[in-house]
Amino acid sequence: MLLGLTLALLVGLLAACSGGSNESSETRVLRIGVLYGGSDNEPYFRQQYTDMYEMMHPNIQFEIVGAINYDDQRFQTSEPGKQPDQPDPYEKMKEMLTGQNPVDVVVFDYNMLRRMTQDNLLTQLDPLVTQDKFDLADYVPTVIEGIKSAGDGNLYALTPTFSSSALFYNKKLFADAGVTPPTDKMEWQDVFNLARQVASGEGENRNFGFSFNRWSSDGFNDTQVYSAALQLKMWDDKGEKMLVNSDEWEGVWSSVASLYKEKVVPTHEFMNQLNQKIGEDGGTDPFYGDMFIKGRVAMTIGDYGYINELKRAADNASKIKDYVPVDWDVVTVPVNPKDPETGGNIYLSQLMGINSKAQNDKDAWEFIKFTNGKDWAKLKSRSVYEMVARKEFLKPIGGLQYNMDAFTTLKPLPPTSSDADNIWRDKPGIWEAQQPGYELFQEVINETKTAREALTEWETRGNAVLEKLKTDPTGGGGGVEVMPMPR
Known part of the structure; x- marks a missing residue:
């Protein structure tokens, strides 16, 4: 009886681990295509996504296929002054999906999704x-x-x-200023106006109202963040004509420049002075210039992982001289008034689809179901850097209380162009058309040019570069080497 009971339990356990007794015992290969393969990327991907499934389904063998071998790109050499070959990521993915031995599952970034559907490369999942x-x-x-x-x-x-x-946002700074804190789906201009109200103090005691990111930045890069959120482009989809001389761009440059002139956002100069004083006093900065975590900025845009940084700072506050943890909360990122349901800071980088030419579409769907199921989400919900797509398992980190919906309410911004990446690859010298923007924006801050005057000059100088690139895509300087980075 004991032997029979033991065998019965063992059979039940094996059935559970193999996904059910109806599953065929025949060994099958499931080919998964990713953008970048290589000696470092494949082990990471297996650890994150396939090892557990393979253990539970011993009859399934995974083959990870990279459209581009990162090792080839990393160690590629070229002649001096010559741009190294940069493969087209989308075309390489397409080859992997349509070649003689196509992959079954493809893992890709959101900016490729529309092109893949338009090219009929993916199987529609709704019927499944x-x-x-x-x-x-x-x-x-x-x-x-x-x-x-x-x-x-x-x-x-x-x-x-x-x-x-x-x-x-910093609750205390708003309370001290007697200003109502921000709310979800506020327009950019409303956030800027709120920042003006809460900024206070002079000199090294200045508290700022807003920062486009956690670190001090130059104004031109801030205009890039703002313009991207409004879906504005620097040049057309072919990279042949500048698009910056417009009312919309003028509004962006005027708005950001006024934030700097009114000392609403921290500047490099302020940060340098602050760091110099810390050094003169013989101290160190455990926050590396992060002004929000220091309690000196009322609002900043940060990713989900920033919560963990704030928590660590609070947990170790007793070790930091004169440090008071920030009392904070979150709302959605500012929105474009023309599209208030969409935000610019949602990233879907691990999309999984079934190749329309898959040789093993059934196992492909079973794998996608598993990695997108509740059991997997429950396990991965412990991450402090990524969020799981199933809302049931989205819980605040470390028992904290904050507005979790701020991270999940807005839809992702669609790519401004499906060919945006192609332009940087095919015309590596196009960065020269962007360069005048840095000095010209500084002239706007210094009030030696109006925003429109600066943008008009940028248009002229940028168009001259784009015209030159028609005959010499590198711009005469060999371009800038752009190396793909593994996830």
Whole structure:
């Protein structure tokens, strides 16, 4: 009886680990295509996504295929002054999906989704979801709606995780100023006006109202953040004509320049002075210039992982001289008044789809179901840097209390152009058309030029560069080497 009971329990356990007794014992290969392969990337991907599934399904063998070998790119050499060959990521992915031995599952970034659906490279998942009654009811709306919007309302991929940003704000600074804190879906101009109200103090005691990121920045880069959120372009989709001389760009430059002139945002000069004083006093800065965590900035845009940094600072406050932890909360990032449901800080970088030419589409769907299922989400919900796509398992980090919905409410911004990456690769010298913007924006801050005058000059100088690139895509200087980075 004991032997029989032991065998019965063992059989049940094996059945559970193998995904069910109806699963075939025949060994099958499931080919997964990723953008960058290589000796470092493949082990990482297996650890994150396939090792557990392979243990539970011993009859499935995974083959990870990289469209571009990162090692080849990293160690590639070229002649002096000559731009190294830069493969087209999308075309390489397409080759991997349509070649003689196509992959079954493809893992890709959101900016490729629309092109893949338009080129009929992916299998529509809606019928499979309905057929298997795969529950997507608790999927984060940001994720599911963002995916469908790139597929004309249809589902061609799923992602188990995503990353997002929010507007962090300091409760104490708002309370001290007697100003109402920010709310979800505030327009950019409203946030700027709020920042003006809460900024206070003079000299080294100045508290700032806003920062476009956690670190001090130059004004031109801030205009790039703001213009991207408004879906503005520097040049057209072919990289042949500058688009900066417009009312919309003038509004961006005028707004950001006024923040600097009114000392609403911290400057490099202020940070240098602060760091110099810390050094003269014989101290060190454990926060590396992060002005929000120091309690000196009322609002800043930060990603989900920033919560962990704030928590660590609070947990170690007793070790830091004169440090008072920030009492903070979050709301959604500022929105474009023309599209208040969309934000610029949602990243869907691990989309999983089934190749329309998959040789093993059944196992491909089973794998996607597993990695996008509730059990997997529950396990991965412990991450402090990424968020799982199932809302049921989105819990505040470390028992903290904050507005979790701020990270999940807005839809991701669609790419401004499906060919944006191609321009930087095909015309590596195009960075020269951007360069005048740095000095010209500083002239706007210094009030030696108006925003429109500076943009008009940028248009002229930028167009001269773009014209030159028609005959020499490198701009005569060999271009700037752009190396792909592994995830």
